[in-house]
Structure formats: C-alpha cells, structure tokens
C-alpha cells in the first residue's frame with residue numbers, strides 16, 4: 001500500500017497535514033497518537049471510507065479493515081454474519097474464518113446472536129470479519145479493545161503468523177505498549193507521522 005501526501009480537515013480543523021508512507025509486504029506496523037490526533041481519520045481514508053481532501057492511497061491487493069466502532073447486526077448470529085460476509089467476499093468456504101475463530105477462542109458462540117455477545121466477543125467477531133478473506137493488507141483500528149489478556153496474546157500470535165505469510169498489518173492504537181512486537185512504529189502528531197523510538201514509546 002502506498003500513501004502519498006494525504007491531507008484532511010473537518011471544516012477549519014486540519015487533522016492530517018501530509019501523510020506519506022509505504023506498507024511493505026510481511027511487516028507489522030503501528031501508528032500511535034493521543035486521543036483526537038486523527039488516527040481513525042487516517043484509517044478511514046486508507047480503507048476508502050473517507051475521501052482525503054488531498055493526496056492518494058494506492059492498494060496493491062485486497063485489504064481488510066476493522067473499524068474502531070464494531071459494526072454488527074444485533075439480530076444476526078455469528079454464523080449468519082459469517083455467511084453474509086462469505087457471500088460479500090465471494091469465498092468458496094469458511095476455512096480461514098474458522099481458523100481465526102479458533103485462534104481467538106470463540107467458536108462456541110457460533111449460534112449466538114451478536115446482540116447477546118459480550119463486548120470482547122463482539123470485537124473478536126469484528127476482527128474475524130476483517131480477516132476472513134485473507135487479505136494482503138490488514139488495517140486494524142484499536143483491534144484488541146475489550147480483549148482479555150489471553151486473547152490479546154493470541155491476537156499478536158495471529159498477527160505474527162500473518163506477517164510470516166507475507167501479509168502486511170497496520171495497527172492503530174492510542175497506547176504504544178506493543179512497540180516491541182512491531183517492525184515499525186510511527187507517532188501521529190500535528191497531522192504528520194514521525195518515527196517513534198521504541199524506548200520512548
């Protein structure tokens with residue numbers, strides 16, 4: 001994925017002031033920044049949900065996007081969500097989704113309605129839906145919100161496995177305690193990305 005000179009503003013509030021980077025294959029990248037610095041705005045632009053005021057985003061292949069706000073239909077079960085996204089992604093089977101569910105440890109909830117799931121389990125489903133078509137690039141906005149410690153560790157195992165298979169993962173967070181797990185860490189500050197020293201994270 002190649003991002004060139006991306007700018008964005010809401011009315012007079014300038015949020016992004018020239019973002020440039022390339023996401024190479026097989027890399028784990030993090031973006032940290034304080035609340036309100038524009039991390040979600042950047043991810044929405046990368047995912048095509050928001051059009052930048054200026055600049056361009058070029059995708060080298062299919063990507064997956066896990067937004068900060070969980071987007072599920074409370075009336076549908078986990079199985080029905082998987083069936084819906086399988087059709088949308090035109091997948092032959094749900095083998096990959098099953099593997100992700102296994103890793104995140106929520107296969108027992110397959111016939112539960114989304115509206116009855118706990119916050120952490122809803123997030124597991126959210127991550128699974130973003131990952132189930134095995135995209136080349138994965139964009140994750142605060143992906144482990146609500147995860148218990150065990151699931152949090154499993155999430156990073158999953159991310160490491162994706163990297164080994166040449167996938168590229170971009171994780172956005174307001175906390176930088178995952179620094180040592182990443183190949184690259186950037187800080188979004190003043191509308192620009194700066195390389196963040198791991199020690200200072």
Ligand SMILES: Nc1ncnc2c1ncn2[C@@H]1O[C@H](COP(=O)(O)OP(=O)(O)OP(=O)(O)O)[C@@H](O)[C@H]1O
Nearest residue numbers: 010013015033034035036037038039040041042174
């Ligand atoms: N739709 C919108 N209209 C107007 N202002 C917005 C809109 N969305 C975001 N903003 C403003 O833009 C700035 C950046 O918001 P954004 O959600 O991208 O930040 P963030 O870094 O993801 O924050 P957090 O860590 O709290 O999730 C904030 O000042 C926010 O109030």
